[in-house]
Amino acid sequence: MAEYLPLFEELCRLTREAALVESVEALLGWDERTYMPEGGGEYRAEQMTFLSGLAHQKRTNPRLGELLGELTASPLAKDPHSDAGATIRQLQRDYHKRCKLPQKLVEELTRATVLGQQVWVTARKNNDFAAFAPAFERILALKQEQAQAAGYVSHPYDAMLDDYEPAALTADVAAALAGLRDQLAPLVQAILASSRKAPVELLRRRYPQPHQESFAKAAAEAIGFDFRRGRLDVTHHPFCSGHGPGDCRITTRYDEWFFPSAFFGVLHEAGHGIYDQGLRADQFGLPPGSYLSLGIHESQSRMWENLVGRSLPFWKRFFPKLQEAFHESLTGVALEDFFFAINHVAPSLIRVEADEATYNLHIIVRFELEQALLTGDLPVSDLPGAWREKYHSYLGIEPPDDASGCLQDIHWSAGLFGYFPTYALGNLYAAQFFAQAERDVGPLAPQFEAGEFAPLKTWLAEKIHHPGQCYTAAELVQRVTGAPLSHEPLIRSLKAKLAPLYGL
Amino acid sequence: MAEYLPLFEELCRLTREAALVESVEALLGWDERTYMPEGGGEYRAEQMTFLSGLAHQKRTNPRLGELLGELTASPLAKDPHSDAGATIRQLQRDYHKRCKLPQKLVEELTRATVLGQQVWVTARKNNDFAAFAPAFERILALKQEQAQAAGYVSHPYDAMLDDYEPAALTADVAAALAGLRDQLAPLVQAILASSRKAPVELLRRRYPQPHQESFAKAAAEAIGFDFRRGRLDVTHHPFCSGHGPGDCRITTRYDEWFFPSAFFGVLHEAGHGIYDQGLRADQFGLPPGSYLSLGIHESQSRMWENLVGRSLPFWKRFFPKLQEAFHESLTGVALEDFFFAINHVAPSLIRVEADEATYNLHIIVRFELEQALLTGDLPVSDLPGAWREKYHSYLGIEPPDDASGCLQDIHWSAGLFGYFPTYALGNLYAAQFFAQAERDVGPLAPQFEAGEFAPLKTWLAEKIHHPGQCYTAAELVQRVTGAPLSHEPLIRSLKAKLAPLYGL
Secondary structure, X not given: OHHHHHHHHHHHHHHHHHHHHHHHHHXXXXXXXXXXXXXXXXXXXXXXXXXXXXXXXHHOOXXXXXXXXXXXXXXXHOOOOOHHHHHHHHHHHHHHHHHOOOHHXXXXXHHHHHHHXXXXXXXXXXXXXXXXXXXXXXXXXXXXXXXXXXXXXXXXXXXXXXXXXXXXXXXHHHXXXXXXXXXXXXXXXXXXXXXXXXXXXXXXXXXXXXXXXXXXXXXXXXXXXXXXXXXXXXXXOOXXXXXXXXXXXXXXXXXXXXXXXXXXXXXHHHHHHHHHHXXXXXXXXXXXXXXXXXXXXXXXXXXXXXXXXXXXXXXXXXXHHHHHHOHHHHOOOOHHHHHHHHOXXXXXXXXXXXXXXXXXXXXXXXXXXXXXXXXXXXXXXXXXXXXXXXXHHHHOOOOOOOOOOOOOOOOHHHOOOOOOHHHHHHHHHHHHHHHHHHHHHOOOHHHHHOOOOHHHHHHHHHHHHOOOOOOOHHHHHHHXXXXXXXXHHHHHHHHHHHXXXXXX | OHHHHHHHHHXXXXXXXXXXXXXXXXXHHHHHHHOOOHHHHHHHHHHHHHHHXXXXXXXXXXXXXXXXXXXXXXXXXXXXXXXXXXXXXXXXXXXXXXXXXXXXXXXXXXXXXXXXXXXXXXXXXXXXXXXXXXXXXXXXXXXXXXXXXXXOOOOHHHHHHHOOOOOOOHHHHHHHHHHHXXXXXXXXXXXXXXXXXXXXXXXXXXXXXXXXXXXXXXXXXXXXXXXXXXXXXXXXXXXEEEOOOOOEEEEEXXXXXOHHHHHXXXXXXXXXXXXXXXXXXHHOOOHHHOOOXXXXXXXXXXXXXXXXXXXXXXXXXXXXXXXXXXXXXHOOOOHHHHHHHHOOOOOOOOHHHOOOOXXXXXXXXXXXXXXXXXXOOOOHHHHHHHHHHHHHHHHOOOOOOOOOOOOOOOOHHHOOOOOOHHHHXXXXXXXXXXXXXXXXXXXXXXXXXXXXXXXXXXXXXXXXXXXXXXXOHHHHHHHHHOOOOOOHHHHHXXXXXXXXXXXX
């Protein structure tokens, strides 16, 4: 055993150095989207291209291959769930995957997506898909190249998925989402047929931005986001970005005439942030200190946003404070009406503002379109039309323009293909974990009502955050909940909340 | 000639890559002082240590030595003032200087000074010199090691000066500052003996921060700072930081009960920013696109702060707007009283708030103390006492505590030894350039009164900014003004403004 320790330490040192370069690149990305002056964009692309290339070099350093070759057969790798075993297993997987990608392709992807995001910001603002199309075509061609270089099981989209939900296959995800849809569709239909309507108008009164900001910050802090190791800023599209073991930043955007968009956005990003802050600092940059998959990451954000933040016990605690902060708009409003309003279910155009139930239909649209784009079955120029068709057929509505249609999300401009389905997987994981937490910790409702979120956060830290990548997502779900991933907990949770509201 | 071009292009490519790494490091430094959450400090030191080491590696790449060896004797180097000639000459100088510094020392200096600045922020806040001393002793030991490694002409402090005012010698700077002091002392004495007192009380009324911010931004924009390629934020100690050809950021701090500190701070940093923004973008990262020396940099900030911003014509333009923005405090105040107040001369404790005339005495204190610290004649533990003594003897006052004494400036915590004298050199250069600009462009007073600052900015861009490092500072002064550096323009400028105010 002892003879392998120096090799293992070298492996960790080289890997941590790569992670450091990536953390710098992440900070530059955060800065680009928050505070960078407009004139800095062109050179920022150069800086990020350089850092991305340097990180790729470090991740594909042949010395890593030698070390992993020695260590994979060593006693250190014996227990795949130990820190050392998981480190060796995951780095081995990562190394071989990356070595298939030429550095030139990695650098071109970085350059194309940094510029792509800049073009997208303007194109969306001007509702001008044609201005975005050439940048998008370039990104798509590079993603197709990437799929060929990386290889895949049966669908080029497998290679896309693997970057975000490791080892997941297109066919399996398609089946899972179809299963979810089959249970969800009758529920949504029943809701639409109900005579009860949520009083959503009260959310569209005036909610001044400074009060929204301080209220959202206080709520994020209450559920456990640590502002000594994080911050909250404003961007076009909300995100969460980590830059080291003590530096995780979240963003949101404010709408003074629609309360939920910033507030639940902050809870969502704070959920991501709590996961990031819950990872083991001493393992930063190594697999045991890294998030497991985007689906698991999303399970954390969705849990705090929906299962906690849209629950009645949560608002029993916070509604009086909310009325105080926004007395102009909320005086005389009953808690029950507010609670119904924030759980309103109706087909809508903007994914990030969609309700908990129809949200997954937005994902299915994107999941299907990006498979067709990748295979070339759908040319980029036909995307706006195809988008409108799918929205019509799945949600019964059509966007009046591309800004609220296929230009609404940053993902494609950033080259994030295969990313969307992890949102729906996150919803499934979240409900299953939450049901288990309630079994392990005891009833959560009275705790939320008392403002106590630490027991849930501690449970999540122990069960989900601390293991890092020591288990696969499938193993973790089985280990934590004693069962494989299932649609049932999510459907049960939605029915338990929505049936009484809509009198089903 | 043609045979050397590929070598020259390789030299430029390698150098631009080093500059890119430095620009990333600068951005991380900006972020550390503006928006980084507290918990990010430790890992930030790791990130900056890594980047600093990487930049040093790139600046001392033996391939640079080979290329420079070939190119120094080539026809490209023939005209030392051409872009190619200056590039080869300056890079040759830089390469040989750096090769003398071991990478370990460079990395330790970065780590010690990143942590030193973090310790300093707290020590200053708590007025606790003892908490800062160990970090400072470590930095000092490393600077002494640096002086020995770099070598020097006759005083170890020469090696410190050379980093900021290339080729300047301690003895020469000491003589220059003594010469300035000899002319300044009688002027200050005469002012102190005058029965006329500036109505400074009116600057200590209430000036709400949001109005200060928008007023200062408008003024910075009016004199020519480009906010599309820059921004303004809040930090403990104001600074200007460039992160690429289109990204230069300035900072300030606000005192709601003292108007000048933020306003003239912003004009000062905007002056630095206008220099940075005036450098040739196509030469970014190469000597012709880099600032010449800190003294020349400071001449630009001092010119906009003092020779423009504290002039009567400037306030003939801006005082009505100022009265409008701060009507509560300025209604009924006469322009002449305001003008006298912002040109008030009196010994004071805080360098950055010192008046234009006594400012240089603050510099002389630091210049003398840091020489004594470097040689070891002054132990760190004796610094607070020595500081008080010098202030007593040169300015006739003593700080009540170290926070307003030797802890007031960030420089030493950042390892910036030899930096302070460049502030006084900046004052001298500024007055001499300004007098020449007036000869070349015509009377500036009526232009300022009309809000026209572009002619001066254009003159500076052409004469000072565009040449970059194609001339030494001494050559540039001679070339632009037709005379060597002299105290006379500064003394003349001070007398012309102060004599009428104080009835001398």
